[in-house]
Amino acid sequence: MLYSIGKDSAVMLHLAIKAFYPSRPPFPLLHVDTGWKFREMITFRDRKVKELGLELLVHINEDGVREGVGPFSHGSAYHTDVMKTAGLKQALDKYGFDAAFGGARRDEEKSRAKERIISVRTAGHRWDPKRQRPEIWNLYNTRLQKGESLRAFPLSNWTELDIWQYIRRENIELVPLYFAAPRPVVDWNGTMIMLDDDRVPPDIAVQATTKSVRFRTLGCYPLTGAVESTATTLDDVIQEILLTTTSERQGRAIDKDQAASMEKKKQEGYF
Amino acid sequence: MRLHDDLIAEDIGAYLEAHEQKSLLRFITCGSVDDGKSTLIGRLLYDSKMIFEDQLATLEADSKKVGTQGDSIDFALLVDGLAAEREQGITIDVAYRFFATQKRKFIVADTPGHEQYTRNMATGASTADAAILMIDARKGILTQTRRHSIIATLLGIRHLVLAINKMDLVGYEQSVYDAIVADYQAFAEVLPGKLDIVPIPISALAGTNITERSPETPWYAGPSLMDYLETVEIAKEAETLPLRMPVQWVNRPNLDFRGFSGQIASGRVRPGDRIRSLPSGRETTITRIVTASGDLDEAVAGQSITLTFADEIDTSRGDVIAAATQPPEVSDQFQVKLLWMSEQPLLPGRRYFLKSGTRTVSATVNAPKHGIDVNTMADTAARTLELNQIGVTTIALEQPIPFDPYTDNRLTGSFILIDRQTNDTVALGLIDFSLRRAANIHWQALDITREALAEQKNQQATVLWFTGLSGSGKSTIANALQKRLYAMGRHTFILDGDNVRHGLNRDLGFTDADRVENIRRVSNVARLMTDAGLIVLVSFISPFRAERQMARALMAEGEFIEIHVDTPLDVAEQRDVKGLYKKARAGEIRNFTGIDSPYEPPLNPELRINTVGQSAEDAAEEILKFLAWRGVFEI
Known part of the structure; x- marks a missing residue:
């Protein structure tokens, strides 16, 4: 099960624990690290996995690390391609997984809206939107050819509101970054990013100010836009989200790179 | 998710609880290519305030660039997600959209109109409660309308909305609308099931009769499309059906716990309920409904649960747990x-x-x-x-x-x-x-056992397996024996090369592989006949020990009696009742047992019959005595 530490991953993990109870989920968690995640995410991840007694596999693209790939030096598109997309493919190949759960939802983005719940990927992890298997009733065809793998998206039909509502109902613990707190932030290419460590180039870092902010989604800290907020409780956060006028992925730099960018990334193997 | 609901600002907790109680309606939109499906969905999302500012900005930019509506917003662009679709202006795959109003939550499957994507439409229809059939008011009922209606209703959709679209292009004329409705109703006669068909005159582009009744159609007295979607009654039919739960997984965290996990497909279940596991047909009682949030007193269709049984009955993935009183067929x-x-x-x-x-x-x-x-x-x-x-x-x-x-x-x-x-x-x-x-x-195997079937016939089911060379006298003896048994009121049947090779095994020749298959089939037929309680007389050369052993292994313990009709080759060849040896010697028949194919005599047959100097009747008498001694029946 792909575990990205975000709220959707938290919900998916919670569902898995419930589904297999009283047994434990019979699969490990896989986190594809990019080296640029918020530090609080990593702390949260390690504590959570220990509490639940689950197996966690962490993979980072060592080629990218050696090349020194990062969002500041190489730009968001190249960084995401190397550290996320290629890193994920490496990890799946390394462990030989023929199936991986992901927390993607159809309401996130237009090309996601057409993705199957069980999505077959070719040997090169590519997604072909024209060759998707029909999914009828609840009968999922999980048969694979040699070399193929599948991605399973159990949250396909959940909306962002469903996720928040479920977190509230089931009292699911989240990374504190989802809640407003005073944090050092700076504007970088039109996105308000947080100074999570000293790798932010000095000329940018010097302009930082402390603001009360929270995050709607969590990814690499230089690529994740903060929103100004005073919402410190779950109800406050949900209220803000419902009253907001911009979409969830608006804070994500990678979606804006080019037209139909998510579809293209997915064809190349992005989750 | 800009839901204009004052409660969000005033009391978010109350709002969320109300939202949790909203029912969910899943519907599909289907119709022909240019009927305006995507426009309608874009319109529904827009009018229910489900479009964010950033999405709207993108939409406005895209509308000017590739839109078909001049400077106005092209709602279709909001929905047609794939690059290929935006270029070609068609919806090639099912796209799912989500929105909510104050009354209900919705999942809409936007299904393709092109004939070559009918399967995608069926995909959307399989999980839908209602279908919106888009009809272009200028064109009326088309082939696609009919096909989609048939697929939707075959797949069990009972609520059909006839969205007669582009009414603005026909001047909101009632006569156009009425003619289409009449046409459709005539066609709908052939559709399966009891249907609820609701025609609504709309314009997806102009927003006519979408969220509220519009002044352009004063002659129309029915609901707006949104009114209908918000209020159409979706019977919770699955909950009222008998219990069915396909087992996904046998849950065994340790030796003390064995549960059966799955999602209830229909009905309800409580601890104490009597259930039947299928296909085994075994029954037991539910002891617990286990979930991570504690045991439940009751679970209904749609819930994913783990059940435990009072008895250890064989149940595995793929089996169905069902109400004992109303089990499914197998x-x-x-x-x-x-x-x-x-x-x-x-x-x-x-x-x-x-x-x-x-x-x-x-x-x-x-x-x-x-x-x-x-x-x-x-x-x-x-x-x-x-x-x-x-x-x-x-x-x-x-x-x-x-x-x-x-x-x-x-x-x-x-x-x-x-x-x-x-x-x-x-x-x-x-x-x-x-x-x-x-x-x-x-x-019923629980009640009427194979033993019961044999007992009813006052005998023990048995296979008498006659083996021996061609012309050894197997069939003659079997016939004589059957006459005696019949006269005694026993229930018998003869399987021999002649009656089996003419029908069941007529596709088989006489190669070694075919002989093996011949015996395999005959053995299985004999086994079924013993299950029916019969005394089966099998008369086959069956030259190979391995195949006779296979037949023996197939039968229940003690029900296989091997009778070697032990006639020497020279005697059999001399008799040559059917003239086969002569042909074999002349090379006209190949693979003939005893000539150019081996016969492996039984090492320990239950009975060996010598036919030299003994008539078939005497041999039958000898077998009869042996059977009585074995307790197959009483003489």
């Missing part, structure tokens, strides 16, 4: 309807994988009995099924499965077929009925 042969979804047409006689519930079995699909014309529902001639074609056919499974007819239960009456080579999903299927009821045997 069968391995069905009449079904298929919608073919692959470019490769159906190959009658070929084996596919069939997946039903959580079970996958091997299935042979026979040639269609007939096709179904999607314009008229009439039967058509069909030798195969091509992409997007619907037909009625029969299938045979390698193992029996529990099922309900599709019209009774959508989840336990449905299946998909999977190609064994490509792994593609090639067809969806609806079970009409079973052709024979393996089911009844399975659960």
Whole structure:
């Protein structure tokens, strides 16, 4: 099960624990690290996995690390391609997984809206939107050819509101970054990013100010836009989200790179 | 998610609790290419305030660039997600959209209109409660409208909205609307099931009769589209049906716990309920409904749970846990309807994988009995099924499965077929009925056992396996014995080379491989006859020890009696009743036992009969005494 530490991953993990109870989920968690995640995410991840007694596999693209790939030096598109997309493919190949759960939802983005719940990927992890298997009733065809793998998206039909509502109902613990707190932030290419460590180039870092902010989604800290907020409780956060006028992925730099960018990334193997 | 609901600002907690209680309606939109489906969905999202500012900004920019509405917003661009679709202006795949109003939550499947994507439409329809059929007011009912209506209703959708669109382009004329409604109602006569058909005159582009009744159609007295969607009654039908839960997983965290996990497909369950596990037919009582949030007093259709049983009965993944009083049937042969979804047409006689519930079995699909014309529902001639074609056919499974007819239960009456080579999903299927009821045997087996069937005949089921050379006298002795047994009121049957090779085994020759298969089939038939309580007289040369051993192993303990009709080759050849030895010696028959194919005599037969100097009647008498001594019956 792909575990990205975000709220959707938290919900998916919670569902898995419930589904297999009283047994434990019979699969490990896989986190594809990019080296640029918020530090609080990593702390949260390690504590959570220990509490639940689950197996966690962490993979980072060592080629990218050696090349020194990062969002500041190489730009968001190249960084995401190397550290996320290629890193994920490496990890799946390394462990030989023929199936991986992901927390993607159809309401996130237009090309996601057409993705199957069980999505077959070719040997090169590519997604072909024209060759998707029909999914009828609840009968999922999980048969694979040699070399193929599948991605399973159990949250396909959940909306962002469903996720928040479920977190509230089931009292699911989240990374504190989802809640407003005073944090050092700076504007970088039109996105308000947080100074999570000293790798932010000095000329940018010097302009930082402390603001009360929270995050709607969590990814690499230089690529994740903060929103100004005073919402410190779950109800406050949900209220803000419902009253907001911009979409969830608006804070994500990678979606804006080019037209139909998510579809293209997915064809190349992005989750 | 900009839901204009004052409660969000005033009391978020109350709002969320109200939202949690909202019912969910799943519907599809279908129709022809230019009927305006995507525009309608874009409009519904827009009017229910589901479009964010950033999305709206993108939409406005895209509308100017590739839109078809001049400077106005092209709502279709909001929905057609794939790059290819935006270029070609068609919806090629099912897209799911989500929105909510103050009264309900919705999942809409936007399904393609092109004929070549009919399978995608069926995909959307399989999980929908209602269908919006888009009709262009200028064009009226088209082939696609009819086809989509038939697919939607075959798949069990009962609520149909006839969205007669582009009314603005026909001047909001009531006569146009009335004519289309009348046309459709005439056609709808052929649709299966009891339908709720609601026609609404709309303009997706102009927003007419979408969220509220519009002044442009004063002659129309029905609900707006949104009114209808918010209020249409979706019977919680699944909860009222008998309990069915396909087992997904046997949950065994430790030696002290054994539970059965799955999602309830229909009905409800409580601890103490009597259930039957199928196909085994075993019954037990539910002891607990286990969930991570504690045990439940009751669970209903749609819930995922783990059940524990009072007794250790054999249940595994793929089995169905069902109400003991109303179990599903179990069968391995069905009449079904298929919608073919692959470019490769159906190959009658070929084996596919069939997946039903959580079970996958091997299935042979026979040639269609007939096709179904999607314009008229009439039967058509069909030798195969091509992409997007619907037909009625029969299938045979390698193992029996529990099922309900599709019209009774959508989840336990449905299946998909999977190609064994490509792994593609090639067809969806609806079970009409079973052709024979393996089911009844399975659960009645608890009462009417094979022993009971033998006892009824006042005998013990037995196979008398006569082996020996051609012309040794096997059949003559078997015939004489059967006459004696018949006279005594015993229930018998003779299986010999002649009666079996003319029918069941007529595809087999006399090579070693064919001889083995010959014996395998005969042994299985003999085994079934012993299950029916018969005394079976098998008269076959059966030259190989291994095959006779295989036959013996197939029978119940003590029910196999091997009788070696021990006639020397020279004696048999001298008799040569059918002239076969002569031909074999002349080389006209190949693989003839005793001549150019070996005969392996039994080492320890139950009985050895010497036919030299003994008549067939005497031999029969000798066997009869032996059987009485063995206790097969009393003389």
